[in-house]
Amino acid sequence: MPKDTGIGAAVPRTEDRRFTTGKGRYTDDFTVVGLHHAVFVRSPHAHARVTGIDKSAAEAAPGVVAVYDGKQLVGDGVGNLICGWAVSSKDGTPMKMGAWSALATDTVRYVGDAVAVVIAETKAQARDAAEMVEVEYEELPVVVDATDALKPGAPQIHPEAEGNLIYDWEIGDAAATDGAIANAAKVVEIELVNNRLAPNAMEPRAAMAVYDAGTDHLTLHTTSQNPHVARLVLSAFYQIAPEHKLRVIAPDVGGGFGSKIYIYPEEIVCLWAARKAGVPVKWTADRTEAFITDAHGRDHVSKAQLAFDSNNRITGLKVNTVANLGAYMSLFSSCVPTYLYATLLSGQYVIPNIYCDVKAVYTNTVPVDAYRGAGRPEACYLIERLMEKAAKELGVDPGELRRQNFITQFPYQTPVIMTYDIGDFSQTLDAARAAADVAGFAQRKAASEAKGRKRGLGYSCYIEACGIAPSAAVGSLGAGVGLWESAEVRVNPVGSIEVLTGSHSHGQGHETTFAQVVSDRFDLPMDNIKIVHGDTDSVQFGMGTYGSRSGAVGMSAIVKALDKVEAKVKKIAAHVLEASEADIVIEGGAVKVQGTDKQMAWHEVGLAAYTAHNLPEGMEPGLKEGAFYDPTNFTFPAGCYICEVEVDPDTGVVTVENFTAADDFGQVINPLIVEGQVHGGIAQGIGQAMLEHAVYDESGQPLSGSYMDYTMPRADDLPSFKVSTHETFCPGNPLGIKGCGEAGAIGSPPALVNAVLDALSGMGVKHLDMPLTPRRVWEAINAAN
């Protein structure tokens, strides 16, 4: 039984008192005396040369203190934006990174590319003046589709990347995979699109930069998932200020989903402008600005072949993918369609031979980077669409075909780098089938048929990699940073505990779950424990939160620090109580000598440590320990999702009737927080599968720039979800955690698409690309008939 507030307990969230009473403090809620506002002048063209900028009218406008352009930025030595993960082509040549200045100097490459910034007393004044900045453009030819960008004669976007090719990367054994396909009893083929998405955290990105001339210090409040990485990159690469003179604060952050990992031009410009203009500067994106500047997600086009022997065992998988990275290489864009994608193509299956080739391409669209799942949803979608298609073509049950090919022996080395440490894929398949009442499906299908509707059932058996990642391993693959996490546990003289973590919470509930780990260890009430995060002046360093890593990596660092604190507490207590360290136990708010009535209250140990009147010989005073935790492997959350849909063949409207998730996340710290992560992830996955699509027209104009033309899942779009967890404990970290933040978004799209194709299988519809809007479904039905 979990303690009331320990590991495994559904403890109410600490952060919810402020969130439910409207007292959360997000970047745009902060202000300072003398605050000025920044509005950016952005390119209305997808590709153009900037031949002139006339700022004079704007500079003379009311309230305006400065109008800056890219030449001034570069002139002041502000560095170009970087991509922090070096990926090489199959011929060994490094990726081709085009120059990206925070304010464009001579060329704009997507609609929204910033060319100038106006700083004024009010936002309205800045907005009015921004319209007075006259930029002369000479339009250039545009390409928005990644496969078009690779064609001979396509418009050239960066001089550094000939033919718009950033890299042509490969993984696996091409010859062996070709051999497996040549010798196969059955080859299943597919071509599919993984649709481009806009992340849409509800809080728009924002930045407030304040320069203190007296101390030569800059402070940035910003919407960041990783404030320390922001400070590092701003210092080391953009030359904004040395790290000790730059404080980055990421306060409450209203959702991230990957989009707030990156350091964008706006933060750089606000910091530079605050110092240059000598006024505090705030910028807050409006929603359309978010659509045209936040890094998008997905946007893959893939072809694949899956080979089977005559016993329906998989013998090989060959994949060719073209990944659209947009107009510039965003901070981690290069690793998403490579090391976070192709390394997961083995799915839950024994596949002896895998080969994947990925071409990453520049286009005249907003940069593409990690979005909830980041590469893993694309891999899962590909393999799970193939498995469902294979089951149809082989005439076998899709669940049983999967089971027959499941990996059952662990650890399992895939042909694409990953070593799966543990899992039980049959367990989650069985649990999902039972909860989804697969046995009763035929009856429900008949009932739907009777009212003229088509009913379908679709599976998705996903696996993903979290807990990113062993620093040496990612370093050898090109990462520019280590991916450990740090923690510091401070026991105060009165016994209260502050935990400083490099992880950042932007909806995940770390202030609750991290405190549960401490509560569990020292049997202390949640009220005694505070989780401190998101401020580079408080926390020494950290790598931040993304890739479902804060449990597996962030909490592991806390556990390491707790181990050290516990050891010192026991030493002090043993000394004061004149007992053996081995006999000391911590329980019920006290530190006791087992089997005796000798004890100290928890706070008395803290006090003893700080008064230092009676410590063991040679022990330093104080009770504060830090730890860095470097993961030993990725973690591998896995599970089975089953979606049941009804399709109205007259209108193409798809209704999700049931959605069942059975997940293995390893150790669960707070089941209701985990459930919330799964629900939210599935909602985003259903959004991708049915509703969401970031669309550009041929001239590079974004057609989905607001909630009136980009369909977000709303309350009336989603069904109730049946979710459950089934643990196999991760052997690689001290708590056995795998991670739960992205699974829903990874596992759900193929389940839904498979279900719709199952529903329409009798009507001749063999393929659909997401999103499955009524129009697309209706057109496919009509084309098939």
Next chain:
Amino acid sequence: MSKKPVQFRLNGAERAVFVEGGQNLLDTIRRGLGDTSPKWGCGQGTCGACTVLIDGQPHLACLTLAEAVEGREISTNAGLGANGLHPLQQAFMDHFAAQCGFCTSGMLMAAKALLDRNPNPTRDEVIEAISGNICRCTGYEPIIDAILDAAKRRAA
């Protein structure tokens, strides 16, 4: 730019402010009066994060001209729990209905407007009442459950 005086009640307190022509109610509440509970999520009346009550009816503060609320009664989430936690706020906590918290104040005001006019709503009525409010984190189910639970507790 000339400014106009506007007087209204915010969460029961008399307020008088000068507003610019075209200034919206959301900026007036957030910047002028320091109540940052309503959030600026889109500025286009499409996300619901700025939902406030004007004379008890839900409105999108980002699309409401500040001048238009002369003499009206405005309620925000910051005033909802003025005397301890409101039952809806408590239910949102109990049901884990907030994750990042950004949409929460708008959701709560939409929910309050619903329960004020319909104390015993069906699940579908709850869904309809919050379908103008976008939440990117939760998938909505805990929010729906919380509102239904708050209604049940109020009836009990």
